[in-house]
Amino acid sequence: MNGPRPFLCIADPSLRDFVGHHFSYDHAVAEAAREAGFTPLVLGHRALPEDVARQAGALPCFRDDIFAGLQGGGPIRRRRDDLLRNRRFAEDLLAGLPRDLPPGSMLLAHMLTKRQMLGLARVVEALPKHVTIVALLRYQTEFYDDGLTARAFARLRRAVAGGAKLRLASDSARLARRIGRLAGLPVEVLPIPHTPPELPPPAPPQGRALHMVSLGNARDEKGILEILEAIRLLRAEPAGLEGLRFTLQANDAVPEIAAAIDSFALELPEQVRLLRRALSPEAYAALLAESDLVLLPYWREIYEARTSGVLPEALGGGRPVICTAGTWMADELALCGAGLLVADHDPAGLAAAIRQAHAAWPRLAAGALAGRAFCLARHGGAPLMRALMAPPPPPLPPEPPRRVQVFYPWPDFLGRSAGASLRSNLMAEVVAPHVEELRVMQDGAAPTTRRGNILVEALHERRLIGLAKGLTWRGLRLLTRPLSGAAQQGEVLFPWLHLQRMVDPFFRRRMERLIGGSDAVLLEYGFWSAPVLEICERLGVPCVLTAHDVIEDRVAGSALLRRLTEWLERRALRRAPHVVAVTPGDAARFAALGVTAQVIPNPVDLGAMSKPLPAPPRLLLERLGIDLPDRPFGLFVGSRHPPNIAAVAALREVAARMHQELGEAAPMIVVAGSAAPAEEAPGFLALGQVHAMALAALYQAASIALVPLPEGTGSSLKTLEAMAAGLPVLGTAVAFRGLAVTQGEQGLVEDALERWPALLPALTADPARLARLAEGGRALAARYDHRLVMAAYLPLLGLAEDAAPMPALPQLLAETPPFPARIAARPALPAFSGGTLPVD
Structure with missing residues (x-):
């Protein structure tokens, strides 16, 4: 004998029943630790029933689970309560651990929140330095971003500097990077230990319904309501639920979710079975073995970086899944499984995916079985123990923002x-x-x-x-x-x-x-x-x-x-x-x-400003109820902003003087946008806010753009928009601020507005000069196209400026490349488009 066997102590304050994955997690780690030569010790909640404690090999220890705490009250009361929960966690854990832990022993404290982190720091400071402490943090950063946890992280950093063997970990690379920024310490990524026993492959689909299951307790963020609505939608289709059947775990729901489940139960189709009580580990494994496909339409706002134990259980059992795109589950699915991705909060999309899975079942089943071995190599008790016994890995490399x-x-x-x-x-x-x-x-x-x-x-x-x-x-x-x-x-x-x-x-x-x-x-x-x-x-x-x-x-x-x-x-x-x-x-x-x-200058959408119209511009304006006199007009576009309002006032004066001197031969001045309410005066027409199509027609029908801004900061988008629309621009110097304009080439600069009543008629009477100005302005605007200008934000965000957009998301992941050469699929979805043309 070389001395006593080291302990692997598992601290799990929420181990109190079969609900959730605490039991399966702790049991899998304990069995793997025993096989690796450790003496496992599981410390659970004091309310742990004897039969569950016996099956888990656990001892009652903790007074509080990880979420116990004061929910109401003011910030001072909540802070004092959080301090209390942290103190009780440390006291209970130190009391439950063996007094003399042999060298090589480990403490795995997992699924912790801010109500345990300060207590964990106290435990790290109290334990001998030959004990390795692994803290598994598997929730969103909002669970760790309070002042007490900041104090805890500071104490943990000092403990590590003093020689403590502390390893922070998560089970998601996405979370590990975010928590690492918060903690100021490297956070490694551990496998998920619980995977199913050897399951037989699903039976051939001929002559039977495809069996789809939802596993675990019923929570809104796990998509239970979306599943119920998808079943309703499928039932209302002509084919109904023919060829499909569902088993849904519906236990331990909060009152609002329970009420929705009760309402669904009143119209329960014969193809759907609701399980209203928690399943034992044996019954859970049996249900997974009976399944053909696992439904995981989890909410992206919760599971974008957070993990779910159901996924490795499904993939490790060779079962296809339907899960939400852009989540940790989608990353894992692209690596070691087969299934379909659906949009977040989308019952109709889920219903369509169920139909598609039914139609594509042979390929899905084959892909899931092919990926099973790779999943089991990544996840399970033995991979977790290998990771814990190995030296800490190097910090995760930086990754572009998701x-x-x-x-x-x-x-x-x-x-x-x-x-x-x-x-x-x-x-x-x-x-x-x-x-x-x-x-x-x-x-x-x-x-x-x-x-x-x-x-x-x-x-x-x-x-x-x-x-x-x-x-x-x-x-x-x-x-x-x-x-x-x-x-x-x-x-x-x-x-x-x-x-x-x-x-x-x-x-x-x-x-x-x-x-x-x-x-x-x-x-x-x-x-x-x-x-x-x-x-x-x-x-x-x-x-x-x-x-x-x-x-x-x-x-x-x-x-x-x-x-x-x-x-x-x-x-x-x-x-x-x-x-x-x-x-x-x-x-x-x-x-x-x-x-x-x-x-990064203000940009212009060059394509949007020059889209062809469905009809000639003046005809289109007539159809939209805007009747303009058949003579040239200058256009001003602006929102209700003080410089724009002042510009409109100046244009009224210009229009009045031109009409006084030239009568109906003078060009009109037209104002669009909320800078002026609808009004009409000799030579002047304010339209108020107009439809996007009308604004596009005005840009194409006008002879010249007028921008007599008296003041302004930044740069003027209206000037660039007019240039992009192919209009020559007459404006004050403020109108061209920030733009490399040469007088008479890309625009005309005239600050003396008293000259405009003579200048504007002369310009509209010289089409060749207007065409040269328009051509120069259009060339200048092209240098400010948003696809060129806004790309400068990409390197500021850590994105390569010349990087191609993300590849399109594959619909059927059974058709992705062989293992393990895959990379996690990341979706490229349609670009954003607004409903109106811009007005500044």
Whole structure:
């Protein structure tokens, strides 16, 4: 004998019954540890029944499971409760461990949350340094991003520096990278130990129904409601449920889910069986053996990086699966199995996949059996023990971001009717094909919209929060009125946009959840920078701040408000790891502050601005109810923005003077957009907001674009849009800001608006000159096409600028290349497209 056998101690506070995979996980690890020469010791919950404890080889130990804790109360009460749970975890674990652990012993504490991490740090500090502690963290980062866990990670880093043998681990590479950023320690990836016993292959399908199962307790995030709805949809089709049968585990559901299951049970088809009680391990294995296919339409927001033990059990049993695209399960399926991928939250897609699986069953079954051996080589008790006994692997190599989060501070992202909305949309169009998902969080209360792999959500703030903010806003305007006067009272909006987010705890919690589930952040404007940048720093998530303009320039009525706005804006710029400016002038101003900014100018969608119309432009306008006189006209397009409103006022004067001097021979001036309400005067027509098709027709029918902007920051999208549409442009110097325009070649610059009444008729009477200007402007606009300009964001996000978009997602993974040469499939979904042409 060379001394006592080392222990493998498994700490699982949630081992209290057969629900979930705690029992199967612990039992598989304990058996593999025994075969590897360890003495297994499983420590479970004190409520563990004797029969379960006997089967698991476990001892009752912990007073709390991993989710026990105070749900209500204020933050101070919850923090004190979290401290209590951490202290009890450490006390119970230290009391349950053998006093003298032999050299080579290991402690595996798995499925921990923030209510155990500080306790784990205490245990690591207390145990002798010849004991290896492995902490398995397998939940989303929101489970580990509180202040107590930050303290725990700091203590763990100090313990490792002092010689402690601590290994942080996850069972998902996606999670490992995110938790590693949060912890400041490498996080390795461990196999999932529980796989099924040797299962016979499914019986031939001839003469029987295809048996599909949903395994595990019924939870909404596991797609149980989508499965029930898919069965309803299938039942309503002409073929009904013929050739199909379903067994669904429906146990331990929360009241809302249980009510939905009860409602479904009232109309239960004979082809569906609901199991309302938890299954023993033997009954669970028997159900898997009876199955032909396993349904896993899990919610992507939960399982994008998080794992599920059901998947390796299904793949290890040679069963095909249907699971959600863009998740850890999709990665595993592409490597070692066969099945179909469906969109997130899509009962109709799930129903179609079930029909497709039934039709393609021979290929699916063959692919699943072919991949079984590779799955068992990756997952199982023996692979887990080999990983634990081997030296820690090198840190995971960096990976391009899969999920990018955009924060947009206005409620009009989908509108594309303002310059900021258009720029952000065009940026999203370019970035989205290179990632799995691009999520946008905008202000306001618009419904959630998905277009391809772009998800646009709104804040939907609580009613009381909205009321409180409304009262505070009105009070702030009253207080600051003496500073700026009534004429410029709206300027207080800009510091308010910063300040309101600094003190909003609900907003901060929302940002923590979104950033924690992202690999990179794109922050449009700096208004939300205080919480967003702090959270990005804490979680280690890279962030790119785009300064659409210099906000302090828009506050001129009060020196005090301007200084406050300046301080808030500069604070954001200096804190952001990457800053993007839209003009070289803005970048130079930021450089004077010590901020290096990359210039990515405002782009234009060249293709959208030159699409052919279904009819001649004037005829199309007539059909849309816009009747224009048969004479040349200049076009101004703008939203209700102070510089645009001032430009419209100047154009009214120009139109009046031209009409006074030339009468009906003078060119008309037409205004489109919300910069002016619908009105008509001699030589002047304001249309108000117009349909996208009408705006496209106006661009093609006009003789010239007019942009008499008196002021502005950033660069003017309306000028580029007009050039891209093939219109010559007459404007003030502000209209061409940030653009490399040579006078008379790409545009005409004239700041003296009193000259316009003579200049505009002369231009419209010279088609050759207009054509030369239009040609030069179009060539200039081509250099600003969004596909070229917005590609500069890709390297800032860690994406190769010349990388091809992600390959199309295969429908039938049984047809993917042989093992193990596959790589995880990543979907390329349709690019984002807006509903209207842009107006800035």
